[in-house]
Every structure is written in structure tokens, then in C-alpha cells.
Amino acid sequence: MADVDVSSSDKGSIYMFAGKGGVGKTTCAATTALHYASLGKKTLAISTDATPSLAHIFEVSKDGKPTRIRESLYISELGINEVEEMWNRKFGREVYQVFSSIVDIDYDSFVDFMTSMLPGLSDEFIVDYIRELRLGGEYDAVIWDTAPMGQTLALLQTPAMLVEHLRLAPRIYSRLKISSSQEPVLDILKRWQKLSADNIDFLRNEVRFNMVTIPEALAFEQLEDIFRELSRFGFRVERLIVNNVVKADDSKFLRARAEQQKRYLDKIYQCYSDIEIIELPMHPCEIKGLDRLKEIESSLFR
Numbered sequence: 028m029a030d031v032d033v034s035s036s037d038k039g040s041i042y043m044f045a046g047k048g049g050v051g052k053t054t055c056a057a058t059t060a061l062h063y064a065s066l067g068k069k070t071l072a073i074s075t076d077a078t079p080s081l082a083h084i085f086e087v088s089k090d091g092k093p094t095r096i097r098e099s100l101y102i103s104e105l106g107i108n109e110v111e112e113m114w115n116r117k118f119g120r121e122v123y124q125v126f127s128s129i130v131d132i133d134y135d136s137f138v139d140f141m142t143s144m145l146p147g148l149s150d151e152f153i154v155d156y157i158r159e160l161r162l163g164g165e166y167d168a169v170i171w172d173t174a175p176m177g178q179t180l181a182l183l184q185t186p187a188m189l190v191e192h193l194r195l196a197p198r199i200y201s202r203l204k205i206s207s208s209q210e211p212v213l214d215i216l217k218r219w220q221k222l223s224a225d226n227i228d229f230l231r232n233e234v235r236f237n238m239v240t241i242p243e244a245l246a247f248e249q250l251e252d253i254f255r256e257l258s259r260f261g262f263r264v265e266r267l268i269v270n271n272v273v274k275a276d277d278s279k280f281l282r283a284r285a286e287q288q289k290r291y292l293d294k295i296y297q298c299y300s301d302i303e304i305i306e307l308p309m310h311p312c313e314i315k316g317l318d319r320l321k322e323i324e325s326s327l328f329r
Contacts, residue, residue: 041161041169043230046239047249048175051270051307054314055239056172057084057102058323064100065324068167071160072102075153076174079104086316097317101166105153113152114138117222121215150174154226161233171234227260236264240295241271242288247295254299267302268327269295271309 044056053074060072071093074081081102082089093101111119123137160169238253240246257264269292273285296304307326314323 040167041157041171041234042237043171043173043234044237044239045173045253046175047246047253050239050241050246051268052239053080053084053172054320054323055237055268055270055307055327056170057081058320058327059237060100060102060168060170061317061320062324062328063168063170064097067099069099069165070101070168070170071166072100072170072172073157073160074102074104074172075150076172077106079106079172081172084315084320105156109156110152111138113156117152117155118215118219151223151226154230155222157234158226158229161229231261235266236262237266237268238264239268239270242269242291242295244291247291250295251298264302267295267299267304268307269304270307272306274308 042056042059044052044059046052053076056072056074060070064070072081081104082094085096085102087094087096087102089104093103095101119134119138123134127134127137157169157171160166236257238250240250254264272292273281273288276282276285292306305327307323310319310322312319314320
């Protein structure tokens with residue numbers, strides 16, 4: 028099992044935890060946030076999962092704003108309301124003014140339409156929010172617990188879709204004139220394209236990817252697809268965390284599970300030998316609260 032050199036791994040301030048649902052992303056993100064906070068770094072653990080569980084793991088109530096857990100440690104869970112606010116602030120009302128001048132549509136329906144037209148829309152503004160946190164410099168470390176990986180990958184398609192949309196858009200949007208004081212919608216879309224490209228550059232150059240998986244057949248197969256897709260867009264995973272590894276062999280059941288897992292662990296080490304791999308042992312109880320997270324920390328940061 029690889030050890031983590033904290034001094035060498037602390038070169039960036041954004042740490043993303045990704046993977047399929049149910050593999051322990053949030054537990055790993057929460058543990059990492061606790062670790063950096065314990066080093067005296069002002070740390071924000073932020074979840075952008077539609078069904079977040081950060082507050083559950085830290086045993087605090089949700090209030091929609093950064094919640095102080097202990098000295099230097101804060102958590103936040105972004106929901107649909109926060110995403111809509113980002114949309115409003117960046118582009119929503121501007122684009123809506125154009126569409127509502129030719130189509131009788133209420134704003135909520137318009138947002139639903141735009142979201143269905145560009146599946147990565149909500150992810151786009153979430154990434155932009157994370158990027159602004161980085162630029163703001165309030166936190167020394169931001170630990171990002173993402174949505175299940177299939178949803179996150181939709182974000183990577185957004186720039187290409189915008190390019191295609193802009194290729195066709197001039198024929199329609201250049202004819203729309205509402206008021207000389209308002210920005211042409213084509214210019215708005217070009218700004219949106221730049222925002223999307225900036226966000227992809229941010230993900231590629233400033234975010235440290237941590238992939239979380241479990242040693243089972245389906246998870247391993249999905250892992251191959253995820254790595255292939257990330258590689259296609261020029262992203263590289265720095266750490267691969269294999270969660271729920273059976274270490275005890277004091278029962279027939281555990282021996283059978285360990286033997287079954289060994290096949291996939293061998294495949295993981297064979298396929299991803301160029302990546303730091305960390306094994307986290309299966310625990311007999313639910314991981315909740317600071318004391319339990321500290322137990323995980325001893326394995327994640329040896």
C-alpha cells in the first residue's frame with residue numbers, strides 16, 4: 028500500500044474526489060478535509076452531489092451555508108438553489124430576456140429547457156463556483172466531493188456543445204434585436220463559451236483528481252471507462268483509493284470476500300501501476316463523526 032507524502036502532495040489547494048455512487052467518495056473527502064484542517068490549513072469540504080451526505084458524516088445540521096465543524100474546518104453542500112443563483116448571476120436573466128421576447132415562457136421553464144439542451148449546465152456553474160473559491164483565496168484547501176462520475180463527465184461535453192451551438196447560432200441570434208442597450212445574445216453565448224473553456228483549464232491544471240473505487244467487478248469495469256474518458260480530455264488522476272478492502276480473515280465469509288477482492292485488486296495494480304494506489308480497510312461500523320474519520324485518516328495519510 029502506497030504512503031502519502033503530505034509535503035509533496037500539498038502543491039495545490041483543490042482536491043476533487045470522484046467515482047461511482049456508493050464507493051465512499053464522501054468519506055474520503057471528509058477525511059482529507061479533517062486531515063488538512065488538523066495541519067492548521069483553513070479547509071472547506073464542499074459537496075456538489077444531488078444527494079449530499081457531508082453533514083451526515085460530520086453529524087451536523089444542514090443550513091445551506093459553510094458550517095464550522097472545528098477550528099480551520101468548514102463544510103458546505105451545494106443544492107439546486109445555489110446552482111440557479113449561479114445561473115442568474117452569470118447568464119440566466121440576460122439570455123432569458125432574448126428568448127422571452129419571442130416566446131411566451133416563464134423563467135423556471137426556460138431554465139429547465141436550457142438544462143435539458145446542455146446536460147452539463149449545472150456542473151458548469153458548480154465548477155465555476157469552485158474556481159471562484161480558488162481565486163478568492165479564503166481557504167487554504169478546498170476538498171470537493173463530486174456527484175457520481177457519470178454526471179461529472181457530462182461537464183466535459185459542454186465546451187464542444189457550445190462550439191457547435193455557436194456555429195449555427197449566428198443565423199438566428201444575429202436577427203434578434205430587443206434593445207440597443209442590451210448585449211447581443213451571440214456575445215453572451217461567446218462569453219459563456221469562454222467561461223466553459225476557463226473552467227476546463229481550471230480542472231485540467233489546478234484540480235487534483237482523486238478517484239475512489241471498490242474491489243468488485245462492476246466497479247472495476249466502470250473504472251476503466253472513467254479513466255478512458257478522462258484521458259480523452261487530458262485529465263490525469265493522481266491518486267486511486269480502493270475502499271472497503273477486507274483485511275481480516277477470521278471467518279469463512281471474510282476469507283471468501285478477501286479472495287474475491289484479490290482478483291480485482293491485482294487487476295487494479297496491474298492496470299494503474301503509474302498512479303499512487305491507497306487501500307482503505309473495510310470497517311465493521313458506519314463512518315460518522317470526527318473520531319471515526321480519524322481512524323480512516325491513519326490509513327489514508329500514513
